[in-house]
Amino acid sequence: MKQAEDQRNSVAERGQVALIIAGPTCSGKSALALGVARKLGGTVINADSMQVYRDLRVLTARPTPEEEALVPHRLYGVLPAAEKGSVAWWRAQALAAMEEAWQAGRLPILCGGTGMYMRALTDGLAEIPDCGEAARTEARRLVAEEGPEALHARLADVDPDMASRLRPVDSQRVSRAWEVWRGTGRSLAWWQAQPGLPPAPCRFVAGD
Known part of the structure; x- marks a missing residue:
């Protein structure tokens, strides 16, 4: 720094x-x-x-x-x-x-x-650590199979703070938020506040 x-x-x-x-x-x-x-x-x-x-x-x-x-x-x-x-x-x-x-x-x-x-x-x-290939693959699969709105609903259950900041149809950002939560165990909102x-x-x- x-x-x-x-x-x-x-x-x-x-x-x-x-x-x-x-x-x-x-x-x-x-x-x-x-x-x-x-x-x-x-x-x-x-x-x-x-x-x-x-x-x-x-x-x-x-x-x-x-x-x-x-x-x-x-x-x-x-x-x-x-x-x-x-x-x-x-x-x-x-x-x-x-x-x-x-x-x-x-x-x-x-x-x-x-x-x-x-x-x-x-x-x-x-600075967000690498979330891992498994988390990335899962996020992409869920968007492809269920759609961004369904993944947004899943995100709202586990990470309501971040979900409230995202539009349910924004597949890229919803997928990224899910990937970060799954890969790091913390909300993307938490990482952004560091x-x-x-x-x-x-x-x-x-x-x-």
């Missing part, structure tokens, strides 16, 4: 800034990010949880190879579809890409619509 605090102070002294371009799907985020990057000397950093997968370029409207060649683009198509990317993994990669941009005298431009990714940088991130990873060491400017 002391090292993280020293890093934040060092970056704050240097006045580091990062730009966030967020918004709904097909709202022109990528085109805007590219235009800003070309004008201001920026590096576009992907903050979309699907565009990190190299096999999903067409499905996710990922920037074309020609567009990616115009300015530096980071974290696009870096994982195979079979490999699961986590928020913690993306946060670490994004911080490294931001530092690379600053060192090169460029503006980091975080572009995407995955709110969890953005909040992991702006607000910090709870001291975790700090916000990124910079000032954010948002655009949408």
